Amino acid sequence: MLVQETFLKPSVRDPKIANYTLVRNDRLTGPKGGTLIYYKRSLHCIPLDTPPLANLEASVCRIALTGHPPVIIASAYQSPQKPLLEADISALLNLGPSVVIAGDLNSKHVSWNSNLNNPNGNILCGLTERLNFDVIAPESPTHYPFITSHQPDVLDVAILKDIRLNINSIETFIELCSDHRPIVLELGRSAGEVPQTKTIVDWRKLKVKLESTNSQHLDSIPDKIDSPEEANRAISALSTHLTSAVEECSRKVRVSSDRHTKLPADVRRLIRAKNSAL
Numbered sequence: 001m002l003v004q005e006t007f008l009k010p011s012v013r014d015p016k017i018a019n020y021t022l023v024r025n026d027r028l029t030g031p032k033g034g035t036l037i038y039y040k041r042s043l044h045c046i047p048l049d050t051p052p053l054a055n056l057e058a059s060v061c062r063i064a065l066t067g068h069p070p071v072i073i074a075s076a077y078q079s080p081q082k083p084l085l086e087a088d089i090s091a092l093l094n095l096g097p098s099v100v101i102a103g104d105l106n107s108k109h110v111s112w113n114s115n116l117n118n119p120n121g122n123i124l125c126g127l128t129e130r131l132n133f134d135v136i137a138p139e140s141p142t143h144y145p146f147i148t149s150h151q152p153d154v155l156d157v158a159i160l161k162d163i164r165l166n167i168n169s170i171e172t173f174i175e176l177c178s179d180h181r182p183i184v185l186e187l188g189r190s191a192g193e194v195p196q197t198k199t200i201v202d203w204r205k206l207k208v209k210l211e212s213t214n215s216q217h218l219d220s221i222p223d224k225i226d227s228p229e230e231a232n233r234a235i236s237a238l239s240t241h242l243t244s245a246v247e248e249c250s251r252k253v254r255v256s257s258d259r260h261t262k263l264p265a266d267v268r269r270l271i272r273a274k275n276s277a278l
Contacts, residue, residue, distance in 0.1 A: 002075035004057075004103045006034035023047040023075075025059045035059040035075045035103070048072070048095065055079065056088035058103075060095065068164055072096040080106040084120040086127055093131055093161050102158040104180060111204055112137040114154040125204065133161040134251075138172045142181050158185055167253050197252045206249040210242075217241035 001020075008015070008026050016022060020038040027033025037059045039045045044064035058076045065071060072095045078084055084107060093099050108114035109121035112135045117125075128135060141152035158170065165187040172181040218241055221234045 001038040002059075002073070002102050003036035003038070004034075004075060004077035005032060006036050007032050008034045008036075021045070021047070023059045023061050025050055025057060027057060033057055033077065033079070035077050037061050037073065037075045039063070051091040051095065053088045053091060055082040055085050056092075058092060058101070060092070062096065069098050070096060071163065072099040074099070074101045074103075076101050076103040076105060078103075078105045078107065078120065080120070084123045086123075086131070089124075089127055089159070090131060093133065093159075097162055098164070099133075099161040100158060100163060100185075102156075102183075102185065104156050106155055107157065108153060108155065109135075111135065111202065112154060112157055113139050115151060116153075129205070129208075131161075133159050135159055136167065136170055136185075136253075138170050138183060140172050140181075142172055142183060144179055144181065146179050156180060156183055163187065167251070169253070199250050199252055201246065202249045202251075206245060209245045209249055215241050215244075217244065 006015075006024075006026070008024065010026055010028070014022050014024060015036075017038055019041055021041055023037040023039075025035050035057050037047075039061060045061050048060040048062055050058050050060050056076055056078050058074045060072060060074045062070050062072050072092070074092050074095075076092070084105070089101070092101050105120070105124065106118075107120040107124040108116055108118040109125045110117060111125055114121060114137075124135060127133075135157050137154045137157040142154050142156035144152045160167075168186040168188065170183065170185045172183050175182050217237045220237045222230060225231050225234055
């Protein structure tokens, strides 16, 4: 369980949960902030020292899995008042070959279902290609502002680097009294029947792919076509190129069973009003 903005300080005792181990990092230079990880004691998991970070806050652990290399897990918080730094993201990604960084990164981008792009979202999106990782998020908003005139949006995301497990689901739930919805990310093989899936296309990545002419399929198309046979071969090569590009820029995810995403608008307004009154 990954927690951000704990507001804990060194003078406050650990908020322990029975049968769970806690990994805690407090913000020492100002109010608020702080990150936590809770993991079950029965898991083959160990806490790790957080590498030096400038603007990002994080708590880190490593979990051993059967049939998969150990995975580094980081609970991360990025203040909206500070720029997201490539060095901070790189420091966490370099902790191991397989990494999950998840939390409130305050990085909005339409590529992961936000309503708009903000500066940190543009930075994070630009790093996906350079540092070779994926960003995933729920389809529904993760943040419902207490100010009801402000629009809900996706602020909480997960960064995945070389994770070879299936992404079974990533869902928000209407729980607790926070303006941030709890998120459950389920990785691994699903038990029982095969879940219904859908294909999600990374349109930005596909755009870059299609703009590039570096393709063996395109190279096979002659500059001048003199016969119907050559035209047919050229059409086939172009179709193969397009199909291959779409496949490389797509991934399958399980169709969400999160029923609250279908709540009527008036019910969602009441929920936001309740939260703002707390």
